[in-house]
Amino acid sequence: MKFLDQCKIYVRSGDGGGGAVSFRREKYIEYGGPDGGDGGRGGDVWIEAVDGLNTLIDYRYQQHFKAGTGIHGMGRNRHGAAGEDVVLKVPVGTQVLEEDKETLVADLDVVGKRVLLARGGNGGWGNDRFKGPVNQAPKHANPGLPGEERWLWMRLKLIADAGLVGLPNAGKSTFLAAVSAARPKIADYPFTTLVPNLGIVDLSSEERFVIADIPGLIEGASEGAGLGVRFLGHVERAGALIHLIDATQDDVVGAWRTVRGELEAYGEGLADRPELLALNKVDAIDDEERADKAAALKAASGVQPFLISGVSGEGVQDLLRTAFKAVKRHRAEEAAEAAGDTTTEPAGWSPV
Secondary structure: OOOOOEEEEEEEOOOOOOOOOOEOOOOOOOOOOEOOOOOOOOOOEEEEEEOOOOOOHHHOOOOEEEOOOOOOOEOOOEOOOOOOOEEEEEEOOEEEEOOOOOOEEEEEOOOOOEEEEEOOOOOOOOHHHHOOOOOOOOOOOOOOOOOOEEEEEEEEOOOOOEEEEOOOOOOHHHHHHHHOOOOOOOOOOOOOOOOOEEEEEEEEOOEEEEEEEOOOOOOOHHHOOOOOOHHHHHHOOOOEEEEEEEOOOOOHHHHHHHHHHHHHHHOOOHHHOOEEEEEEOHHHOOHHHHHHHHHHHHHHHOOOOEEOOOOOOOOHHHHHHHHHHHHHHHHHHHHHHHHHHHHOOOOOOOOO
8 A cells, every 4th residue: 555644635515505486386275375495505524533544545546525515495395405425534643734734724633533624505595484474475595505615735644652763774664673563664775664654562561652663864854855854744743752873884973963953953843852862783783882882972962872773672672661651751741731721711600
């Protein structure tokens, strides 16, 4: 399945059906009168987050979505049926933006969340609605109201608890394959990973979190170099970033500074996320080189890096448990923030 995390769509709700102008005429009935029914309401366009999807590829081949038109009213006070609604099903984490790609319309961050994108037009009244003591035989009815139409952008931000960042060939895909059941492409050349990959880390029955591997960053990525920074959106919601650095390269401090610079250039608070620094592939260097490179990284970053190997598994469990602690703190902060939103609503009026 191809991965698609951004697309543009056109939505249009249905027009309302027109009201009917009709008069009752039956044999042996002296007084008939108006009996025109109302038109049906136009269909709505909804968007809903569902479980089981992880890409927007369905909207690569169909971009136009139109809800059903309301049926016109008929005689004998028969009202028209409402138009059929359209429901767009998207993965959890999808954001809907206006055509300017900046104004947020909806953020579908939980399963089952449903948002109205375009409201259908109301149906028109039939002439039966306008009868009265003065005008007992109205000969007019209302037309249905038109629906709404708009162009929108959809952008998917994968829901991950932790994100893997680093230069190309830092061993991110190997690490993801070692700690989860994910099977990303692994090869000995840069930019093996072209799209984000998700994996579930299962430390115990109560210690689980989702980790995301995104394509590697290079210097100038914020200006479009390499694959750019477009995939960094998938780790914006992450509670921690695991920054992997290839221990076999000469300048590990320069590698760290390159990625940090691109995170700061991207913005969106990524540079402020808790960062777990890890020297990867340490099984390929000797103890003295390990100590020298770890000391250099600590001097530059101010934190002691983890020494790990995705191939041999050395140091991986310690890194994962530390990452889970950061993820757990982030979850608690989000829960407290959500609870705070509900308790800060203004109380109703009461006499003093």
